[in-house]
Amino acid sequence: MAAMAALYWCLVGAQQPMGRLLGGVAVLLLGTVAAFGSLARPRLTADRAGIAIRGFGRAQSYPWSEVNRVQLVHTRRFGRDMATLEIDLRQPGTDERLVVFGFLDLGADPRDVSETLATLRAPTT
Structure with a gap:
C-alpha cells in the first residue's frame, strides 16, 4: 500500500524533478520490501518426515x-507477551544451528505452530 502511495506521489504529486527522483527511490525500496515479505513467508513447513526452512532463494x-x-x-516487549519459536538443528559434520521464528516468519501464532510440530514429531505407533 505504501509503495502504491509513493508511486502516486511520484507520478502526480511531485512537481520538481528531485521530488520525482526521491519518490522513485521510495517506490523501489518499498516495493522490494513488500516483495521480500510476500515471497519469504511462511518460512517453515513441516510434515512427518521433517521440516523445511525456506530462505529468500532456496529451501x-x-x-x-x-x-x-x-x-x-x-519474552515481554513493550508491555506485550511475545512468543517465538526456536529450533535447534544439528547436521552430521556441522555445528549446531539455532533458527528463530516469529509470527511474521510463520504466518501463524508460534504457539499453534509449536503444538503442530510436536504432533508431527511424535512417533507413530
Whole structure:
C-alpha cells in the first residue's frame, strides 16, 4: 500500500524533478520490501518426515533426526507477551544451528505452530 502511495506521489504529486527522483527511490525500496515479505513467508513447513526452512532463494530440508529441540520462548516487549519459536538443528559434520521464528516468519501464532510440530514429531505407533 505504501509503495502504491509513493508511486502516486511520484507520478502526480511531485512537481520538481528531485521530488520525482526521491519518490522513485521510495517506490523501489518499498516495493522490494513488500516483495521480500510476500515471497519469504511462511518460512517453515513441516510434515512427518521433517521440516523445511525456506530462505529468500532456496529451501533446506531437515529430517526429524536432525532437529534437536523445538522450544516456544516467551519474552515481554513493550508491555506485550511475545512468543517465538526456536529450533535447534544439528547436521552430521556441522555445528549446531539455532533458527528463530516469529509470527511474521510463520504466518501463524508460534504457539499453534509449536503444538503442530510436536504432533508431527511424535512417533507413530
